[in-house]
Amino acid sequence: MKKIGVLTSGGDAPGMNAAVRAAVRCGIDRGMEVFGIKRGFEGLLDGEIVSMQWHSVGDILQRGGTILRTARSSRFMEDKWVEHGAKILEAFGIEGLVIIGGDGSFRGGAALAKKGVPVMGVPGTIDNDLGYTDYTIGFDTAVNTILGLITNIRDTSSSHERSTIIEVMGRRCGDLALHSVLSGGADVILVPEVKHDINEICRRVLEGQATGKAHSLIVMAEGFDMDSSELARTLEEMTGREARTVVPGYIQRGGSPTEKDRLLASVTAAKAVELLFDDSDSKAIGIYRGEVVTMDLEKALQVKAEFRRDLYELSNVLGKGK
Ligand code: F6P
Numbered sequence: 001m002k003k004i005g006v007l008t009s010g011g012d013a014p015g016m017n018a019a020v021r022a023a024v025r026c027g028i029d030r031g032m033e034v035f036g037i038k039r040g041f042e043g044l045l046d047g048e049i050v051s052m053q054w055h056s057v058g059d060i061l062q063r064g065g066t067i068l069r070t071a072r073s074s075r076f077m078e079d080k081w082v083e084h085g086a087k088i089l090e091a092f093g094i095e096g097l098v099i100i101g102g103d104g105s106f107r108g109g110a111a112l113a114k115k116g117v118p119v120m121g122v123p124g125t126i127d128n129d130l131g132y133t134d135y136t137i138g139f140d141t142a143v144n145t146i147l148g149l150i151t152n153i154r155d156t157s158s159s160h161e162r163s164t165i166i167e168v169m170g171r172r173c174g175d176l177a178l179h180s181v182l183s184g185g186a187d188v189i190l191v192p193e194v195k196h197d198i199n200e201i202c203r204r205v206l207e208g209q210a211t212g213k214a215h216s217l218i219v220m221a222e223g224f225d226m227d228s229s230e231l232a233r234t235l236e237e238m239t240g241r242e243a244r245t246v247v248p249g250y251i252q253r254g255g256s257p258t259e260k261d262r263l264l265a266s267v268t269a270a271k272a273v274e275l276l277f278d279d280s281d282s283k284a285i286g287i288y289r290g291e292v293v294t295m296d297l298e299k300a301l302q303v304k305a306e307f308r309r310d311l312y313e314l315s316n317v318l319g320k321g322k
Pocket of ligand 1: 169222253
C-alpha cells in the first residue's frame with residue numbers, strides 16, 4: 001500500500017491528535033503518502049482531503065480535540081453515501097484508511113470495508129465502551145478531569161452539608177462513573193448496567209448522614225435511567241438535606257491528554273499503519289493486558305463491553321457510611 005488516509009470521527013477524545021500524529025509519521029516513515037481527511041466521514045463525502053507532511057502534525061501531541069476536526073455523519077449510514085465515499089477515496093488513490101473513533105465510526109468503517117477499502121479502527125472515545133479493548137483513547141484523561149471536579153465539589157458540598165449529584169458522560173457504559181468513583185470516592189454510584197431503586201439510593205445517603213458525613217456525593221452516568229434533577233428533588237424530600245446537581249458535560253471531552261492516552265494513541269495508530277503497510281484485512285486495534293491486540297473489525301464490533309461488577313461492588317464498599 002502506498003497511499004493511506006486518516007480521519008477522526010464521532011465525539012472527540014483527548015489523545016486523538018497523538019493518534020493522528022503517529023499515523024502520519026509512521027506512514028511517512030514507511031515511505032507511504034498520508035492524507036488527512038477533515039471532519040470525519042462528512043469531510044470524506046465532501047472531498048476535504050489534504051496531503052499530510054511530517055511537520056503537519058508537529059506540536060499537536062499535547063493538545064486535546066482533533067486537528068482534523070470531527071463530525072457525526074448521518075449520511076454515512078446510507079449505503080449510497082458509503083459507495084460515494086469509496087469512490088472519493090479511489091479518485092484520490094487512497095488505498096486504505098485509519099479511522100480514529102468509537103463504535104459508530106467503526107460501523108462506518110466496516111461499511112466502507114465491504115466496498116473493498118481496508119480500514120483499521122483505532123479506539124478513540126472517552127466512554128471506554130468498546131468491548132474488544134481494555135481501554136479507549138481519551139478515557140483516562142476524562143476520568144482525571146472528573147476526579148478534579150469531584151475534589152472541588154467535595155469541598156463545597158461539605159461546607160454546605162449538601163448532597164451533590166455529578167452527572168458524568170457515558171450513554172450506555174458506566175466506566176467513566178465507575179473509575180471516577182473508585183479513585184475519587186462517592187457515597188453512591190449509578191450506572192446504566194445496574195438497576196437501582198430510589199429507596200436504596202436514599203438509604204445509602206441517610207446512612208452516610210447518620211454516621212456524620214458532612215456531604216453526600218452521588219456520581220451518576222448520563223445513561224442511568226433517572227433524571228438527575230428529579231433525583232435531587234427526591235433526595236431533598238426523603239433525606240431532608242439540600243441537594244444540587246452538577247453536569248460537567250463537554251468539559252470531560254477536552255484538555256491535554258494524559259500520558260496513558262498519548263501512549264495508547266501512539267501505539268495503536270502505529271499498529272494500524274503497520275497493518276495497512278502489510279496489506280492486512282480490516283482490523284480494530286486495541287490494548288489487552290498491556291499488549292497491543294488486533295481483531296477483525298466486524299467481530300470487534302460484536303464484542304460486548306464487559307462491566308466490571310467487582311470494581312462496582314468495591315466502590316460501594318469503600319463509599320459506605322461507617
Ligand atoms: O461518545 C462520547 C460522548 O461524549 C458520550 O459520552 C456522550 O453521550 C456523547 O458523546 C455526546 O455527543 P455529542 O457530542 O454529539 O453531543
